Amino acid sequence: MFPIARKLAAEGLGTAWLLAIVVGSGMMGETLSGGNTAIALLANALATAAGLIVLITLFGPVSGAHFNPLVTLAFAARREINLKLASGYVLVQLAGAIIGVFVAHAMFGESLLQFAARPREGAGLMLSEVVATFGLIGTLFGCLRFKPDFTPTAVGLYILSAYWFTATTSFANPAVTLARSLTDSFAGIAPASVPAFIVAQTTGAVAGFLIFNWLLKAPPAAPPARIEP
Template sequence: MFTTSRKLFAEGLGTALLLAIVVGSGIMGESLAGGNTAIALLGNTLATGAGLVVLITIFGPISGAHFNPVVTLAFAARREIGLKPAIGYILTQVAGAVIGVGMAHAMFGQSIVQVSTKLRDGTSLVFSEGVATFGLIATIFGCIRFKPDFTPVAVGLYITAAYWFTASTSFANPAVTLARSLTETFAGIAPASVSLFVAAQCAGAGLAVIIFGWLFSDQTTSHPITSEADL
């Protein structure tokens, strides 16, 4: 059994590495794409999806590998993680995400502290975030119900797909969204766009909890990206 401090550290470290992957691959993709946004996005997508598979595999047995406040809240709504540990997870995820952005900047010799000016506005993008997050929770809950060992791969594949089928490129994570407002790079989002993205993410996750809570009401859990009721 892992201690609370180790679980929290795993969540923070995993989220930091995730953001380093997201932002770092965005910087690299843009620098090598020669102005071709599609190529830059493809590089960003493949690195993020592959990174998620690895990170969930490594940290899943320790903390559940949520790396995402709405995933933690989804399990809290199902009473599979207590309120106090859920708050600890969320605070650690946000802190780790911010640190991860700074790591990416440092690796590419950029200013550590940045603020994005890249507006991501409009109903279509906000709706996309709701859909993307709904699908992420559906993926997690579906794997829990039918194929727990496939969870890391399924989440990585889903995010890879969602980068391309959503207009917003699937942030699907409030900690990621907030942290990406602190980078003036390919992956950035202006602070003014953050609140609506986060609201849509929470709405999408909440709807998924209701629908899949009913659909998979007889499920049992033992897997990466799972509850930490014993935290």
């Protein structure tokens, strides 16, 4: 059992590291792809998926490695984390995500504070965020129910696939969404597009929580066999 300070540090550091991977790999991919968006996206997706596997493996035993306010709130709703700690998680996730973007900018010699110019709007994109977040919650709940040790790999693989099967490249995370509005790079999202994304993500998380909590619920224990005298 780790003390609260270490749990919060793990969530903040892990989320910062994740955003440095997401934004940094997007910038590297865009630089080296020669204008080929598919190659840049592939590089971004592979780096993010690999990074997630490592980060969840590293920080999972300490804090649970949520790195996502909606994941934290889903576990709070299941009473697996108390509201006070959940509130702390959300705060450090948001702060860590922003710091991670600044670190990526610094590594590539860019201005630390930027605002994305790329709008991401439309019904298809909103549905994509609903689906992406719904699937993320399902992946987590399913692994924790049946194969906990596979959780880091499963989440990484799911995000890798969601980069390609969703129109948004699967943000599925309000902290990530907010932080990516602060980078005018391949991974950026215009600040005006952020609220709709977060609403869509929250919708997907609520739907995922309700459906998978019901679907994966353990069956009631069988009553003990009655022994006749």
